[in-house]
Amino acid sequence: MTKEFKSGFVSIIGRPNVGKSTLLNNMIGEKIAIMSNKPQTTRNKVLAILSTEEYQIVFMDTPGIHKPKNKLGEFMVKAARDTLNEVDTILFVVEADKNIGQGELKIIEELKGTNTPVILVINKVDLVKKDMILPLIEEYGKVFDFHSMIPISALNNDGTTMILDDIKKILPEGPQYFPEDMITDQPERQIVAEIIREKVLQLLQKEVPHGVAVEVLSMKDNQNKDIIEITANIYCEKDSHKGIIIGNKGVTLKRIGSLARADIEKFLGSKVFLEVWVKVKKDWRNKDFFIKNFGYQ
Template sequence: MNTKSAFVAIVGKANVGKSSLLNALLGEKIAIVSSKPQTTRTRITGVLTEGELQLVFLDTPGFHKAKTKLSGHMNNVVTNSIGDVDLVLFVVEPKGKMNEEELKLIETFKQRKLLVFLVINKIDLVEPDDILVRIGELQDLYDFEAVIPISVTEKSGLDTVMEELSAHTPEGPHYFPDDTLTDQPERVIAGEVIREKILRNMRDEIPHGTAVSIEKMREREEGGILDIEANIYCEKDSHKGMIIGKGGSMLKKIASEARADLEEFLDVKINLKCWVKVRDDWRNNENIIRSLGLKFEG
């Protein structure tokens, strides 16, 4: 059997459904999802192997106007990720003008002469005629290999995405064992799951100033239980109080939801302990950004 493989970057502006698309294609949740923009901060790799075909997906942060050093690093993740891939899924919304960051991505496609598929997500939110209008608006911006309307929430169009990717994947060896789902260490996954629960439970101004560091992750010698200790960093004392909540209620809720997800994903009982610490303006501190693994050097 001749194997074939491709590295596929999933790019687009914030909150267009890139991580949801990755999870849907894999059939497993490995990237965190929330309704808030800039949920993804690092490059998450998901691996899908079906017979002879292996696709290595790179889910990237939403390309946006950088306001902090962390934001700048997030944008670097996007541009670095599309620099050395075989295929690109450019995810856009079904209505509205292309913003400055999306137009910059298209210029990058042109400079690097990339093989790009235009994926129009959230088509369940508009009328069929709106989709035709959208295609007409965007097809002249770049010589897209294909235009694929989809709805991740309705699981519509995903088969077409896979068919197009498979048809354009070159012959080559598989880069990962066939049972690999992600190259992310369990510590990274654990930290991201905890951060997702903060995003989903907290007010808008708090989550973007938080980060999670897994300080301990060790299975007990008698087996059966995985102990995880995590520090949640925030930028203000007032935010620390809100994350902890009255009588520790919010922190307990975040930890409980995270533990349930991690137990399902890792298939092991988990004892999760979380602490909240303040690090003033950490998003502009290179040392803290690097220590949290949020600076992509590739």
Template sequence: MTDPAQPAAPDAPEPAYRAGFACFVGRPNAGKSTLTNAIVGQKIAITSNKPQTTRHVIRGVLHQPQAQLVLVDTPGLHRPRTLLGERLNDLVRATWSEVDVIGLCLPADEQIGPGDRFITGEIEQLRATVIAVVTKIDLIDRSRLAKQLSAVADLADFAEVVPVSAVSGEQVGTLVDVVTTYLPESPQLYPDEMFTEEPTQVLVAELVRESALEGVRDELPHSIAVVVEEMTTEGDLTRIFADLYVERPSQKAIVIGRRGARLKEVGTRARAEIEQLLGGRVYLDLHVRVAKDWQRDPRQLRKLGF
């Protein structure tokens, strides 16, 4: 029972509002884009089991009562073989130099390798707080996870080591809390209703490219680019006309498939994803075009948005 003669305890001060930028880095297929989507709660980054799927810097916004976390999904750092690869690496390094927190993604079911050590060395000298994120913990048992966490802790002097599964959702909330702790005190950066700052046409083009990557040969994914040429809305119907670009006529034949069957499958998958994104019906018209060696041609790269 409270003694009425005692003065009431002062209310605890409101925690400072925090807002800032974070990104997940790691070697191909470490789960970066899947994790970004899981945290934002919206599909803003395409995912694929093909290396170097991500080509654009995409920003997703998570709104919380006392914080705003802006997640930046970047292409993976890799050994470039084309002008496009060089430009993507430059984009990655520029982004890393500007964010507040970097999460190094290390798959729980794979041993730490040279690629992980290389990326660790790249980010150690940056101003950002670096945490280790052990991804895909749903794929292994607890004893194996304990060994992986120990190996990760020995890799570098991380501010934190957080195990997580984007697929099951385990520890995703904990990871958000940890990242938010290291954001600077700041007013809100984006309005409440915004979950990404990317133009809708960019997100639509990425969803078409994701569908086109399904089941293609290993050498083809890097050769596919998508441009939305026209997008109009009439009532609840959005009409989208998009071009898929490849580098050679033989690749065009692969994307189209026998009697157009494969391109039809691409359109069906993409339309379902786009309707979910836009919240309405979609008419999607796709054409495949050849832009010879576009990954090495500065003029073609500019035309395709790189």
């Protein structure tokens, strides 16, 4: 008798900057979602696929649920909320070094409106003493009936196996939705654009990164030189931000390009020539055309 094959969809939700993307990348074993210590890094639903001989889990890494300040923010929150009733399991990621706040309680109220099993993932346990974790688990247990509560450190890849084991128990018997060698639905261009944006987030401070979008204009495989040639635009909202991104004598932009190229080469498995330009699109986060044009739809 053949063993049943399980499959299903899992949404990763939580407030901004709780470690959702780090957790996703660890479970998949590949860098699919960009990571940054800035909140609201993920802007779109990112599909990542984990396939084995026994199961296929399709993860949806969602933007952090927050109070939106512009049309892009409204889109991000809607993208996160839309997944709650579409999936077989929800991973609700919170931080071990923070007590339950209004943001968490608001998400929990939304979870009460679903029939989907919810696994509470208490991330960043490496930042607290062990005796602080149990009281937090008890606190969360009083406000919602979670399927399970798992303390982890996504940064150290500690505890992710327990999450996968729990998901496998919940998953229904089902088909293989995607080819076994497919790890994401994101087009190559979109991932390349996101890698470049990740480097902007890493190198720039304050309000500049949130007003940045990246568009890959061309990707050409130059077989004569055995290299992939990529041209991309970094868009920002203000002329002053353009100067900050470029930096004194172009130093910051060169650094962004150098860091991005290294990660893109790992992702594509090829040498890369990367050309990056900076342009201003004023108030693009409030304009539907630009939001859709930059891939947020």
